[in-house]
Amino acid sequence: MNKRVDNIIIGFGKAGKTLANYLGNKGEKTILVEKSSLMYGGTCINVGCIPSKFLATSADRRSFSGISDEEYYKNSVVNKKSLVAKLNKANYDKVAGINNVEVIDGCASFKDEHTILIKTAREEYEVYAERIFINTGSTPFIPDIEGLKIKNRIHTSESLMNLEEFPHTLTIFGSGFIGLEFAASYAKFGTKVTIIDKADKLLPREDDDVANEVFESYKALGVDFIFNAGIDHVEQDENKVTISYTVNGEKSQIYSDALLVATGRKANIKDLNLANAGVEISERGFINVNKHLQTNKPHIFAMGDVNGGPQFTYVSLDDNRIVKSYLEDNGSYSKDDRQPIAFSAFLHPTFSKVGLSEKDALEKGYKIKVATLPVTAIPKAKILGNQTGIYKAVVDADTNQILGVVLFGEDSHEVINIVVLAIIMKQPYTMLANQIFTHPTMAEALNDLFVLIK
Numbered sequence: 001m002n003k004r005v006d007n008i009i010i011g012f013g014k015a016g017k018t019l020a021n022y023l024g025n026k027g028e029k030t031i032l033v034e035k036s037s038l039m040y041g042g043t044c045i046n047v048g049c050i051p052s053k054f055l056a057t058s059a060d061r062r063s064f065s066g067i068s069d070e071e072y073y074k075n076s077v078v079n080k081k082s083l084v085a086k087l088n089k090a091n092y093d094k095v096a097g098i099n100n101v102e103v104i105d106g107c108a109s110f111k112d113e114h115t116i117l118i119k120t121a122r123e124e125y126e127v128y129a130e131r132i133f134i135n136t137g138s139t140p141f142i143p144d145i146e147g148l149k150i151k152n153r154i155h156t157s158e159s160l161m162n163l164e165e166f167p168h169t170l171t172i173f174g175s176g177f178i179g180l181e182f183a184a185s186y187a188k189f190g191t192k193v194t195i196i197d198k199a200d201k202l203l204p205r206e207d208d209d210v211a212n213e214v215f216e217s218y219k220a221l222g223v224d225f226i227f228n229a230g231i232d233h234v235e236q237d238e239n240k241v242t243i244s245y246t247v248n249g250e251k252s253q254i255y256s257d258a259l260l261v262a263t264g265r266k267a268n269i270k271d272l273n274l275a276n277a278g279v280e281i282s283e284r285g286f287i288n289v290n291k292h293l294q295t296n297k298p299h300i301f302a303m304g305d306v307n308g309g310p311q312f313t314y315v316s317l318d319d320n321r322i323v324k325s326y327l328e329d330n331g332s333y334s335k336d337d338r339q340p341i342a343f344s345a346f347l348h349p350t351f352s353k354v355g356l357s358e359k360d361a362l363e364k365g366y367k368i369k370v371a372t373l374p375v376t377a378i379p380k381a382k383i384l385g386n387q388t389g390i391y392k393a394v395v396d397a398d399t400n401q402i403l404g405v406v407l408f409g410e411d412s413h414e415v416i417n418i419v420v421l422a423i424i425m426k427q428p429y430t431m432l433a434n435q436i437f438t439h440p441t442m443a444e445a446l447n448d449l450f451v452l453i454k
């Protein structure tokens with residue numbers, strides 16, 4: 001069977017499924033190919049944001065339950081699986097129900113720059129498309145370490161979230177966002193967590209005062225850290241994983257029930273045969289795109305994690321806006337017009353940031369004013385029962401514009417969006433210093449933070 005369509009979207013990520021809706025409703029014949037029925041809706045729904053935050057929330061509520069750690073954890077994983085199954089089906093139904101859009105279960109690869117080979121469980125066939133949109137996401141990067149194979153007791157974030165047997169001890173390779181989010185969740189479930197990283201300290205890109213606050217918060221949660229570590233080899237048997245590592249020339253071993261590998265994510269281009277279409281990739285292995293997210297082949301676009309931008313669901317969603325703008329009005333909205341992108345990592349407590357840190361601002365040559373506020377000073381934090389954290393603001397001393405803000409504190413994932421709005425509206429910091437906030441809220445502390453700017 002050989003077919004001809006207007007568009008093929010490869011991968012059921014956030015950008016792809018949103019774009020399918022636009023293209024289909026415009027009357028263009030569109031195929032969306034997804035290689036795994038367990039991934040309708042993409043990483044976020046099935047193996048990323050939603051399940052990890054479901055487990056994090058469940059872990060936060062651990063102390064309200066009288067059942068054992070083992071039973072509580074298993075129930076959380078079972079409930080997570082049930083939520084994911086519902087969201088997966090809802091995502092499929094939504095996209096499969098769009099006029100002119102066909103969802104195909106299959107793995108896509110390029111035969112040439114207009115022809116896609118689709119391999120399903122039963123057959124393999126070619127489809128010719130005028131335009132092709134690559135939205136294949138990213139997958140865990142597994143370092144080349146002797147014995148490090150993802151199976152049984154050695155996990156990626158995806159397989160760990162399906163493990164129903166409670167790990168009493170967990171070692172995590174990597175103290176990035178995935179490592180830290182999972183460390184907090186499992187520590188709250190009652191697991192003894194140890195994080196091993198090759199870096200010499202936690203969050204090396206952040207200012208020291210902020211990174212230290214995160215470090216102390218995790219220590220208080222009972223998480224241990226081993227920095228400057230070279231991992232020599234990993235072994236597993238029926239009962240445990242053994243990790244052999246070296247720090248400053250000294251060899252040691254650590255044993256645990258499970259190991260999570262959270263050492264970054266790489267572009268998911270393995271099956272695509274990009275070379276057949278002549279599509280170029282960067283040295284880091286991500287697909288090169290221009291400001292409209294076109295590859296070096298103008299009719300082939302790459303959206304989401306696979307194009308090497310920040311790895312967040314809302315960035316993938318915004319990539320869809322950029323491509324839609326190109327198709328609709330010649331690209332009046334492009335990557336160059338993007339607002340500042342904030343992020344929230346669901347650490348213990350939530351870590352949210354927009355713009356520059358103090359050291360980044362100084363490196364870029366800004367004359368700056370800086371203020372920090374401990375979360376202990378915030379009444380709402382006392383009510384919430386977690387006074388850990390710090391708010392920090394960096395302001396341009398010449399213009400009074402906000403250059404960057406870090407909020408490490410409860411509910412910061414909501415509060416940071418207020419700061420983003422002030423930056424987009426190009427308001428001076430004094431607006432947040434003087435805004436009338438409701439009380440008692442974590443947001444009202446923006447008054448106290450910005451009033452400290454002198």
Ligand SMILES: Cc1cc2nc3c(=O)[nH]c(=O)nc-3n(C[C@H](O)[C@H](O)[C@H](O)COP(=O)(O)OP(=O)(O)OC[C@H]3O[C@@H](n4cnc5c(N)ncnc54)[C@H](O)[C@@H]3O)c2cc1C
Pocket residue numbers: 010011012013014015016033034035036039040041042043044045047048049050052053106107108109135136137138157178268271272303304305306310311312313314316
């Ligand atoms: C544990 C974890 C927690 C996270 N938490 C957050 C969070 O809280 N907030 C946030 O914003 N982001 C979070 N992220 C990041 C976020 O999930 C990703 O940035 C986002 O999902 C990427 O979406 P995408 O559109 O690039 O593609 P994806 O959603 O990754 O979709 C790509 C799809 O393409 C399919 N595919 C791949 N190759 C082929 C092929 N050859 N043929 C057919 N189909 C193919 C894959 O099966 C997959 O379904 C998290 C990620 C992880 C792993």
Ligand SMILES: NC(=O)c1ccc[n+]([C@@H]2O[C@H](COP(=O)([O-])OP(=O)(O)OC[C@H]3O[C@@H](n4cnc5c(N)ncnc54)[C@H](O)[C@@H]3O)[C@@H](O)[C@H]2O)c1
Pocket residue numbers: 143173174175176177178179181196197198199229231262263264265310311312343344345346
């Ligand atoms: N809340 C969120 O939005 C959220 C949550 C989780 C993940 N994500 C996305 O997923 C991406 C990937 O997260 P991640 O934590 O896997 O990657 P990361 O790049 O943030 O961190 C990887 C860590 O692993 C360490 N590392 C690398 N190789 C190592 C080795 N051989 N031995 C020991 N340590 C090693 C690095 O030093 C680093 O600290 C993030 O950048 C983020 O965009 C987002």
